Amino acid sequence: MNVMVTPKADDLSRRLFTVEDAFRMVETGIIGPDERLELIEGEFVRVNSKNNFHQSVQNRLTKALIRAVPDDLAVGIEPTLKLDDFTFVEPDIVLYRYSEAPRLTADRAMLVIEISDSSLGFDLGPKARLMAQAGVTDYWVINAQSLEVTIHREPRADGYGSIRRLGRGETLSPIHPDLTAVALRLADLV
Template sequence: MVAIADRNLSPIAITTEPIWRLSVTQYHSMITSGILTEEDQIELLEGVLIAKMPKNPQHRFSTGLLQDALLAILPANYHLNLQEPITLKDSEPEPDLTIVRGQRLDYRDRHPTASDLELVVEVSSSTLERDRTLKHRIYAGAGIATYWILNLEDRQLEVYTNPSESEYLHCQVFNEAESVSLNLRGQAIALISLGGLL
């Protein structure tokens, strides 16, 4: 396990041309009216429609293995979502995995919000820069307690905790020979071996 003090990352640049920012309500209206459909591979990030990257076999494989590992240890009062939307102040990202408090039935009429989430996970290869900057800022700003990046490029798990206004104040990095603790509401639930996930 290694702690990272300085990530030396710069924000992702957005065009200098005028753009029209959407509210989450406007985004939902576009979905309801059929302007946007499930075939449109986009997500709303800080009011801007951003294309989602295609998933390669390694991404699919590692996401599935992590899903299996989490499902095997998840307590009964939580559930796991796979690539489903979460509604935040000005964004509606679709993280690779989320651990959500309560039962699926609790969310029949709405997406989970930041206060419903225990963990957000992005599985990253081609999206690593976006996940370390834009998504990092969004999740920290929303107050999501724990954010994991399963970094396929560097074969490591980055665990971000202690969110502030726009960043996580603490980061630990685990390599594939280590195990990471899954903590829910501040309590350690189980250790997950990273061997094989990367």
């Protein structure tokens, strides 16, 4: 389905959509299953297509994580992550505990990873703020070109209290106590 995309209109009132509105639109066919959208503070945002390099990094990182995480945890590939009633995102990878809950929510996310190239500014800026506001305790943004990783921790209402950038050869370790066995270097994956 082709949908007209326009930049945000200034000074006009908007009807904001909820996450449940969005899921009903998918169920009824208003939004097609192949459309790459995120709901950001009540407004639909088109997600950029991935290039081959991005996909390669995602595939290799996913494979390494699946080998490293305990069997009772899930390695979600582009899952829908509900941050609040008006926001859902589809990060590249989320580590979380299996559950029968109908939606994956921020409080269950042990590690959220975005692999970014054309959306790097958005992932490091507005999306990081949304993740912090939702309480995501460990949010990594991997620059798909340089393989530098920006690690966001200590979520607060106004953003993250701790932001560190690590190079491709440095060891990455999640902070969640159930993920202590996970340690990797991006340089080893490519």
